[in-house]
Amino acid sequence: MARITRKNARRGLAAVGALTIGAIALSACAGGSGEESDDNTLTLWHFEGANSAMGIAWDEAIKVFEEETGATVEFEEKSFEQIRSTASQVLNSDEAPDIMEYNKGNATAGLLASQGLLADIGDAVEEYGWDDKLAPALQTTARYDEDGVMGSGAWYGIPNYGxxxxxxxxxxxxxxxxxxxxxxxxxxxxxxxxxxxxxxxxxxxxxxxxxxxxxxxxxxxxxxxxxxxxxxxxxxxxxxxxxxxxxxxxxxxxxxxxxxxxxxxxxxxxxxxxxxxxxxxxxxxxxxxxxxxxxxxxxxxxxxxxxxxxxxxxxxxxSSGNLWVVPERSGSKDLAYQFIDITMRPEIQALIGNNGGLPVAADEADITDAKSLELIQAFNAVNDKDGLSxxxxxxxxxxxxxxxxxxxxxxxxxxxxxxxxxxxxxxxxxxxxxxx
The missing domain is CATH 3.40.190.10 (Periplasmic binding protein-like II)
Incomplete structure (x- = not known):
């Protein structure tokens, strides 16, 4: 059940313009009980274009995931607006995906976390060591307290670009x-x-x-x-x-x-x-x-x-880019964590970097495009002094x-x-x- 406090109830009123709940136009086949399903399927939503740096890298991650796990990814491309405008309602239903890309920040991922709609992924962060790969400022947008304020509290998402x-x-x-x-x-x-x-x-x-x-x-x-x-x-x-x-x-x-x-x-x-x-x-x-x-x-x-x-x-x-979040009602949380970990691997991070994105955990030696390397080095210089604000x-x-x-x-x-x-x-x- 969603946690409702005076503070996040007020936030809900203030954020209603940003998270308007309309008729559900989205559909998926993920199990909505929050328990692990037996169908060996991962339902994944994101809104990146197929030719974007993230779209290219994540498509490769899907292939690697299916080869290594034997599971099937049911990818559904949604628009940013589709996910934004229906998130609260969809994630509180049996139509929630197992993993999805979502916008970071207090009024977005923080709001969903405060409503109890996102899974606390702290155990997976510790198991896979994702915190060791993320600079402190990048971690800020992945953690939210009980009121949905970023920077402390439980882990509710993982960024893999910036x-x-x-x-x-x-x-x-x-x-x-x-x-x-x-x-x-x-x-x-x-x-x-x-x-x-x-x-x-x-x-x-x-x-x-x-x-x-x-x-x-x-x-x-x-x-x-x-x-x-x-x-x-x-x-x-x-x-x-x-x-x-x-x-x-x-x-x-x-x-x-x-x-x-x-x-x-x-x-x-x-x-x-x-x-x-x-x-x-x-x-x-x-x-x-x-x-x-x-x-x-x-x-x-x-x-x-x-x-x-x-x-x-x-x-x-x-800041970090948008987050991989795992809905609380996801029926394949363990598979979701395995997929996130693949997107943090050097080879997938390099794909982001060589296609114009800003990977958060890439080896600069893997970046073969000179112009892309210029941007990544500038970004890394900001992270090295904890400068993202x-x-x-x-x-x-x-x-x-x-x-x-x-x-x-x-x-x-x-x-x-x-x-x-x-x-x-x-x-x-x-x-x-x-x-x-």
Whole structure:
């Protein structure tokens, strides 16, 4: 039975927009009793495309699994929206799969864990040693307490790939402008100023969707330490919304608009617009996620490009990828654990890496594609210093929309930095207060 407390009951109300329960459009044949079935079948759901890095690697993992176990995998490709919108209802029914990919975070995997819908896989983690393969920040999104807050408590999932935000740059544009890759924050600002002086808006970003919020959070992280991240993301202590980290981020973002480093037009742009402006060479710098990397490899042919870490910051946006979770009603839990373990093997991790993904436990020597290796080494460098710091919208189910709206006001000049911080702080506290 689902565990219901005052806190997670409140979360359920707050997250209803993110986890709308509609009519079940999904079907599967997994046994729903939660006991091990005798049919030697593993029902698996995920939403990765067949040609994606994860889709390619997991398809191979299915073949290995069937060969080694003699069991049959009944794979059902679902859309992200299918799984997202019906998860609570499906996982509480006899139609639950034995294993599935699910989104990480408090309002998603954490919510299902708090409702008792996901199996505690701690014994399997210990048996297979998965914790030894995952950096501390990657483990954060796999563990949830009784209220569904990530970072502590039981293990409810395992990621086998990751993601992070970095700085993409146009090498040719830098060379033409006589600029070197900045290694300090002051040098980075000098680069922005040099492009602006040449009449070029240096930063590609977007205010209708997530990229601008990523820039804002990265600026805060540049002034922060791990305790700030734990307070902001894990609710360990109150966050000071007038403190150094957030004030610096908000005031600096407003200044970058005033200096011409960011166009005021970003309030009408989506992430796709920002990415395309980097692809076509209009903007020489783009701060965003590793999920763009493969597309840039495929579509940029007019100039050379690369990545560098945001200077003078030990912390970066990023996290594990989505999780393998095992529903509590799975009838083949042991088979599910065997499949997860196969996806963590070096050869499967290498497939993720050589096809544009970010494996969490790959041997760099197994990565044969030079461009892929560049990204993986950058990701590993962040993990080596425990730098992954998640995303700015994670703390509440509605914070993404609030952050987008408030930063639009900031860019438009219709709110001051202090007013933006007050609005964001009020939204944050209205949800987070119940978890302290």
């Amino acid at each position: 993601e992070f935000v970095t700085v993409y740059y146009n090498k040719d544009a830098f060379a033409e402008a006589g600029l070197a890759v900045p290694t300090t924050y002051d040098e980075f600002v000098d680069v922005l100023g040099a492009f602006a002086d040449q009449g070029v808006t240096p930063l590609a970003t977007a205010g209708l969707e997530y990229p601008l919020g990523q820039v804002w959070y990265q600026l805060a992280l540049s002034q922060a330490d791990r305790q700030f991240v734990n307070d902001y993301q894990l609710y360990e202590n109150p966050v000071d919304w007038e403190g150094e980290e957030i004030t610096y981020a908000t005031e600096t973002l407003a200044d970058w608009v005033d200096q011409g480093y960011i166009s005021k037009d970003v309030t009408g742009l989506k992430a796709e617009d920002a990415g395309v402006s980097f692809i076509n060479g209009t903007a020489p710098i783009f701060i965003s996620g590793s999920w763009w990397y493969g597309r840039f490899v495929d579509e940029i042919d007019g100039f050379d490009w690369g990545v560098f870490p945001f200077p003078d910051s030990d912390l970066s946006l990023g 998640f995303y700015p919208d994670w703390p509440t189910p509605t914070f993404y929309d609030s952050l987008v709206a408030e930063l639009q006001e900031l860019v438009n000049g219709t709110k001051t930095p202090a007013e933006v911080q007050t609005s964001l702080g009020d939204e944050y506290e209205s949800y987070v207060a119940d978890f302290r």
